[in-house]
Amino acid sequence: MTQIEKTPLRDDVISLEDGLLGIVCTACRRHSFPQRLLCLHCGSDQVENVSLPEQGRVCSWTVVRQAPEHLKTPYTLVTVDFEDGNRVLGAAEGNVRIGSPVTVELYPKTVDESGNSQWWYRFREVEEFNE
């Protein structure tokens, strides 16, 4: 019997333990998402891997009604602002409003050819922002 493995769809974007992954630049102190070798802002290679906060706030949202065949429509697409300065694009479950707090939720999105589940992220509105 084979064990079904849980893996991130992209391991530079999420960690199953730590959620969304990014970098902080030790030269300019700014954050970027996802993990990368060079700072998005100043081009420095002096970067450290970090996790993003667990919650952010909705900056904008829209409902997608037309998409490539493998995506089920309609779905809600949001941009979320995090306290570390990152603005992240992603799908949202349930209703969202501009300015509302959302949490990062990991879920099994696809299954690879070996039968392992590949996990991805989405956002879900929460009632209160955890400071």
Ligand SMILES: [Zn+2]
């Ligand atoms: Zn930088």
